[in-house]
Amino acid sequence: MSDENASGATVATETGERSTAERNEHREAAGGGPGRFMSGGMPPEKALDFRNSLARLLRLLKPQCTELIGVLVLGAASVALTVLGPKVLAQATDLIFAGVLGRSLPLGASKEQVVAGLRERGDDTLADIVGRVDLTPGLGIDFTAVGRVLMLVLALYVIASFFGLIQARLTTSLVQGAVYRLRRDVEEKFARLPLRYFDRQPRGEVLSRVTNDIDNLAQSLQQTLSQIVTSLFTVVGVLVMMLLISPLLALIAILTVPASVFVAAKIGKRAQPQFIRQWSTTGRLNAHIEEMYTGHSLVKIFGRRAESEETFAEQNETLYGASFRAQFISGTIQPAMMFIGNLNYALVAVIGALRVASGSLSLGDVQAFIQYSRQFSQPVTQIASMANLLQSGVASAERVFALLDAQEQEPEPARPVRPEVVRGRVEFEQVSFRYLADTPLIEDLSLTVEPGQTVAIVGPTGAGKTTLVNLLMRFYEIDGGRITLDGVDIAGMDREELRDKTGMVLQDAWLFGGTIAENIAYGADEVTREQVVEAATATYVDRFVRMLPDGYDTVLDDEGDTVSAGEKQLITVARAFLAKPVILILDEATSSVDTRTEVLIQQAMNSLRSGRTSFVIAHRLSTIRDADVILVMEDGHIVEQGDHETLLHSDGAYSRLYAAQFAEAMAETD
CATH class of the missing domain: 1.20.1560.10 (ABC transporter type 1, transmembrane domain)
Known part of the structure; x- marks a missing residue:
């Protein structure tokens, strides 16, 4: 398992970590095609250096x-x-x-x-x-x-x-x-x-x-x-x-x-x-x-x-x-x-x-x-x-x-630093980032999130919402500025330690082949069955697990087809709950479920967010009304920020997004 998800952070499949537009943009730059579903292209194969490759192969026998x-x-x-x-x-x-x-x-x-x-x-x-x-x-x-x-x-x-x-x-x-x-x-x-x-x-x-x-x-x-x-x-x-x-x-x-x-x-x-x-x-x-x-x-x-x-x-x-x-x-x-x-x-x-x-x-x-x-x-x-x-x-x-021989991520610092007390204060200081050298995505972004606050990030597809939290997780390294956790630059922290303090629930719920109990316990070390059941109860997983013939010992296949999409999402919420992260990231966690299941997931996530610094990425604006701060992003910039009521009456980008979703909901009702 790669370092990108080998930590206490509850991370789903890599394809869910970025918006489709951002991922496609990066793939086109890398020469992998536009990311179209039917493609499957790959970079052209270089000519084989037979002699040097054979010598290197023989060096494998040296130990x-x-x-x-x-x-x-x-x-x-x-x-x-x-x-x-x-x-x-x-x-x-x-x-x-x-x-x-x-x-x-x-x-x-x-x-x-x-x-x-x-x-x-x-x-x-x-x-x-x-x-x-x-x-x-x-x-x-x-x-x-x-x-x-x-x-x-x-x-x-x-x-x-x-x-x-x-x-x-x-x-x-x-x-x-x-x-x-x-x-x-x-x-x-x-x-x-x-x-x-x-x-x-x-x-x-x-x-x-x-x-x-x-x-x-x-x-x-x-x-x-x-x-x-x-x-x-x-x-x-x-x-x-x-x-x-x-x-x-x-x-x-x-x-x-x-x-x-x-x-x-x-x-x-x-x-x-x-x-x-x-x-x-x-x-x-x-x-x-x-x-x-x-x-x-x-x-x-x-x-x-x-x-x-x-x-x-x-x-x-x-x-x-x-x-x-x-x-x-x-x-x-x-x-x-x-x-x-x-x-x-x-x-x-x-x-x-x-x-x-x-x-x-x-x-x-x-x-x-x-x-x-x-x-x-x-x-x-x-x-x-x-x-x-x-x-x-x-x-x-x-x-x-x-x-x-592929280029590796920047090595861990020789002497990693860490906050004396991790409370969850996150600060972006004039952060700049781009996937392509000549195409800026985020420029001079500054943001301060106090411990325990819930920050909602909204905006059109490709605005940089998921990129923002990926930078916080150090899935990518920033090009300028710095990001701090409780006053400590995360670039000087050990990645595993940083991600160990972070929980993540993604739109694509990832479950591995194993029992439901093992999937819930995946994000924590040495947990008891009682702790698993406690986390499942707090996140509304226990209510449907007990109806299964084998309960928590029900075996899921690697696609998780044994349970519904909403139940899979609840299991990932329970997984993050049990990991007890200081920082919580919720990336479109309710966008693919029905309204009733969304209510359950929302209630589970409210329990999960309690007392934690939370970043919520959402398209459904109705799910983020109670956020302490709502950030509206466009083209890598924060164009508006404030609470729901303030932004709604400002007649700006957020108000237009909310009106568009309300009109869409009314059209569906009619």
């Missing part, structure tokens, strides 16, 4: 350097034993070949005599082979020696597998630890992000970065990290063994590496932009789906189902195209690598056979080298085939890093 060293050591040990296997197995091949060849030679003659006899007959090729092989003429296969070699190979592979198993366990711990810290960093980042950031980002896009992108990153790391380490060690180990067996054959195998790297790089370069497009499109699609799901009633009411489906189809088609191209292009890497590997295999087999025939190599060495050539090309192919996973993971990491 677990011990486990990382363990992965590397175990990987090296497992690969070393695996690489030794073919060389040891070559001895078994030589023993079998020597036994078969020796059994066909005359018993009792020495190897030198046999070689000399073959050369005298002109059979130089066979003489070279016999001279190269360690055999005894007339004797067959030494199965005991072959068995010892096979048991040694088995032991090598078993130990290598054991090391590989431990390495896989450490890799899982390493990756999950890194992803855990990344999720924690994102959550902590939310606490430091200003409300401006969430204004310019569709909620579905933010959720996509926190869920889809991090999950994809975790999957990519899990599947590639261990395999890449193993493949790199395998390439080095196999190359060393090939050089020891035959530098000539090793040179042939090495010549295929530049071709493999070139092909993989060219294909990867074409695939990378498609992965960027794939994940950015996923974010836009999620944003659209989230909007349509949240506002499905409005979609049906205004007949926007066809337009919604068309938008979904367009974005889904774009996602399909980007995903198909990304997977198809990167998927061609492995077949290309296999083709190059097969060419290498054919060359090694032919030249190796010629070397055996000339006596330069034993049959076991050629067999081992063919295995090594396969092992040499296989990790190169594996690394290339994992390029799509790696590219996809880095593309997701880039999007998460962009969130982590």
